[in-house]
Amino acid sequence: MMIELTAENTPHIKNPVFLQYAQIYSQIYNRFIDQVRAAGMEFDKNLEAETCKKLERIRQKNAHFRNSGKSITTHWISSACEACQKGVDTVTLFISLMCHRKCFFCFNPNQESYEYFLHHKRAYINELEQMFKHGQKFSHIALTGGEPLLHKKEMLEFFQYVQKHSPRTHTRLYTSGDFLDPEILLDLQESGLNEIRFSIKLEDTKAVRKEVYERIALAKKYIPDVMVEMPVIPGTLAEMKELLLELNRLNISGINLLEFCFPYHNAEEFVQRGFKVKNPPFKVLYDYWYAGGLPISRSELEGLDLLEFALDQQLNIGIHYCSLENKQTGQIYQQNYGQSVSNLMYFSPKDYFFKSAKVFGTDIDAVKKVFKKKRINQFQVNSEYQFLEFNPRDIKFLKELDLEIGISSNIMETREDGKYLRELKIDLTSPKDFDLKEDV
DSSP, X not given: OOBOOOTTTXXXXXXXXXXXXXHHHHHHHHHHHHHHHHTTOOBOOOOHHHHHHHHHHHHHXXXXXXXXXTEEEESOOOHHHHHHTTTTTEEEEESOOOOSOOOTTOOGGGSTTHHHHTTSOXXXXXXXXXXXXXXXXXXXXXXXXXXXXXXXXXXXXXXXXXXXXOTTSEEEEEEOOTTOOHHHHHHHHHTTOOEEEEOOOTTSOHHHHHHHHHHHHHHTTTOSEEEEEEXXXXXXXXXXXXXXXXXHHHTOSEEEEEEOEEOSSOHHHHHHTTOOBOSSSOSSOOOOSOTTOEEBTTHHHHHHHHHHHHHHTTOOSEEEEEOHHHHHHHHHHHHHTTOOXXXXXXXXXXXXXXXXXXXXXXXXXXXXXXXXXXXXOOEEEETTTTEEEEOGGGGGGGTTOOOOEEEEEEEEEEETTEEEEEEEEEEEEOTTTOOHXXXX
């Protein structure tokens, strides 16, 4: 069993040296909270107990839990979503970030060079050419935006290029669908497009949504996999249930239900709508590549409600709840997998962080005695912070000791002067409660 250390329970650590060390991360987290509040957002109460109850209910109804529970599905799931878990041999590009829609939750402004690509096009063919030239092989390639259909010629050129140079690569297109017609769909079909993902905006009128449904039905005649991808916005549960029933009637492949996020801007709009940040927002605080922002509270709860609704209604389409944490594992995997680290580190198959175990202060000598008796010499003492660090696999030898153990989560970073393993978090366990397979 692992106990996640928070500002509330960190003071309960008995070992004074461990307590002082853990408070470093409490202070980092508190500064993060202050920054979020300074941006205008507040945190909701902790809803983890309610979330766990819903997770157990849908588990009992035979939903499929993937990626250590970060992704939950019924029936079909896109192979691109499966590849996203590790993010290997997959890439998503855009022509520009131009868009005719003005979604209040859009996170594109977080993209690098956002202002430039609002008015300019990317050298996407040159990028693809360089990737293939350097021997990169892709299982999946996607085109997103902005709105790709604002650049019909370039969009078709993109998929034609991929089809010519990497015909076995699975291709997909993200679009609002507003500009789709039979001619474009036929061209996309001939360009080998495998999958098209529509976004549906519940703020549109029913008449506008009806037109999108018609284009979705039209796309089914041309593209092998047609699906919808959209965030679950708290307060829209009834409308989302109606949407699932309509998509099931259309017999599309499936829908991705994304955890709704605050994109670090437009706070006034989020506050006005009554949204608060999920508490806690991340299991491990870090600067993640995925620019979606901070998860909004109650989005996950309603996403789980929709999964349960789909199971109860026996809907045939694939329903995939994709948490923000699920979006982030590809980055962690790519930064950590295959890296050369000391044998004190354990590569976690659950979240892809490097894990180590630490004991502090007066507990060091007791652990040393056990390790000496067991002939374990793979450990390291840090005199500055007064801890002994070792591989979590060796916790099993400490069952007879009554002590607190810190479980450290680490990620490899590449900087100008080399690679460095950076500790991001420390959690609490004990020898009698720790289970290597379940906990890390």
